[in-house]
Amino acid sequence: MPRSPSVNQELRERSRERILAAALDVFAAKGYEAASISEITTAAGVSRGLVSYYFATKEQLAAELLDRWLDGVAGILTIQGTPDERLAGIIDGTLLAAAGTLPIQRLAISLMMQPGTHDVFARVEDAKSERLSLVEDAIRDVFAARGAADPAVEEMLLRATLEGVTVKLAIYRETFPLEAIRHRLYAGYSLPAPATPLPFTSPPADRLRAK
Structure with missing residues (x-):
């Protein structure tokens, strides 16, 4: 059974929030300059493509x-x-x-x-x-x-x-x-x-x- 638009929207928001939380953790631990998108991807437990979908840089x-x-x-x-x-x-x-x-x-x-x-x-x-x-x-x-x-x-x-x-x-x-x-x-x-x-x-x- 396909998911409803509201469920899809909620899942997208959860993914986005997980990425932001992971970014904050990585920035706090390593500093902005030293942090990498790969480390943020790993910390968030999502694909690199999903991170890039929400945040290009x-x-x-x-x-x-x-x-x-x-x-x-x-x-x-x-x-x-x-x-x-x-x-x-x-x-x-x-x-x-x-x-x-x-x-x-x-x-x-x-x-x-x-x-x-x-x-x-x-x-x-x-x-x-x-x-x-x-x-x-x-x-x-x-x-x-x-x-x-x-x-x-x-x-x-x-x-x-x-x-x-x-x-x-x-x-x-x-x-x-x-x-x-x-x-x-x-x-x-x-x-x-x-x-x-x-x-x-x-x-x-x-x-x-x-x-």
């Missing part, structure tokens, strides 16, 4: 993963509440994403920073420019509502700070005091201390060392 795989990462960044547009509640939500949402999706965070960081792959990131970012502008404006609106003299500078500083936290967490996952940093960020913006901890193990502040 390794860059297209990375671009799709980055596209999803940027969509995650845009999740702050859904945060509601007072300006203080929204700012706390932005901080917590970013820290949760950093701690909960480290492989894709590492990929994004490496593509942003490596000269050989920066253009990949730049092209995806440009394609998402309109939505990213909405994110920037949403953060600026929060700071404007809190009475900031220059909301644009405050938005850039907050994003730079949170991106720096993400980089350090990606490098020093076992020793990074995420909860202590979170409390310090709250205090720096005169926000009430968070009522509950983030759902991740967080060591006390000592020394950042890779393990």
Whole structure:
């Protein structure tokens, strides 16, 4: 009995997601430059032809993963509440994403920073420019509502700070005091201390060392 169009579509989506998951694992383990389509094919357990059907190049795989990462960044547009509640939500949402999706965070960081792959990131970012502008404006609106003299500078500083936290967490996952940093960020913006901890193990502040 032939499969229905809906079943075929579901199978195609599963295959595509399996390929993307395998690509992320291989990129995280070997780095974008060193990873090969053959390794991704093997990790996904599919044929080379199926990978090529969905993604003609390794860059297209990375671009799709980055596209999803940027969509995650845009999740702050859904945060509601007072300006203080929204700012706390932005901080917590970013820290949760950093701690909960480290492989894709590492990929994004490496593509942003490596000269050989920066253009990949730049092209995806440009394609998402309109939505990213909405994110920037949403953060600026929060700071404007809190009475900031220059909301644009405050938005850039907050994003730079949170991106720096993400980089350090990606490098020093076992020793990074995420909860202590979170409390310090709250205090720096005169926000009430968070009522509950983030759902991740967080060591006390000592020394950042890779393990």
